[in-house]
Amino acid sequence: MKPYKGYSATVSFDEDALLFHGEVLGIRDVITFQARTAEELPKAFHDSVDDYLEWCAQDGTDPEKPFSGSLSLRATPELHxxxxxxxxxxxxxxxxWMVEALGDRANEDLGSVLRIG
Known part of the structure; x- marks a missing residue:
C-alpha cells in the first residue's frame, strides 16, 4: 500500500480478536486504525489520516508531518x-553514500515486516 497524504503506517494482526491494527509512523501524535480484512486496511488507514487532518484543522493546530528528511548522525572519528x-x-x-547504505539496511530490516506505505 502506498503512503497516503505523506503518511505511512505499520500493521500487525491480533489473532485473538481477528483484527488488523495499524498505526501511522513518524509522528508523535497517535493515529491508529483497524480492519477485519486486508482489503479494508487502505480505507481504514485513509479514514484515520483524514480524521486526524480534520481534527487539526478544527483545533487550529498544524498537523505533524512525518520526518523532515534531515538527520543528525553521531559516529566515532574512526567510523566517520x-x-x-x-x-x-x-x-x-x-x-x-550514507543515504544509500542506510536505505539498503532499512530495506533489509523491513523485508520481513508487513508495512503499509
Whole structure:
C-alpha cells in the first residue's frame, strides 16, 4: 500500500480478536486504525489520516508531518573516516553514500515486516 497524504503506517494482526491494527509512523501524535480484512486496511488507514487532518484543522493546530528528511548522525572519528573513505572510493558525497547504505539496511530490516506505505 502506498503512503497516503505523506503518511505511512505499520500493521500487525491480533489473532485473538481477528483484527488488523495499524498505526501511522513518524509522528508523535497517535493515529491508529483497524480492519477485519486486508482489503479494508487502505480505507481504514485513509479514514484515520483524514480524521486526524480534520481534527487539526478544527483545533487550529498544524498537523505533524512525518520526518523532515534531515538527520543528525553521531559516529566515532574512526567510523566517520571509514565512511568518508568509502564514499570517496565510490565517487560519492558522504551524504549520498550514507543515504544509500542506510536505505539498503532499512530495506533489509523491513523485508520481513508487513508495512503499509
Amino acid at each position: 573516516r571509514r565512511m568518508a573513505d568509502a564514499a570517496a572510493r565510490n565517487a560519492k558525497s558522504l551524504n549520498q
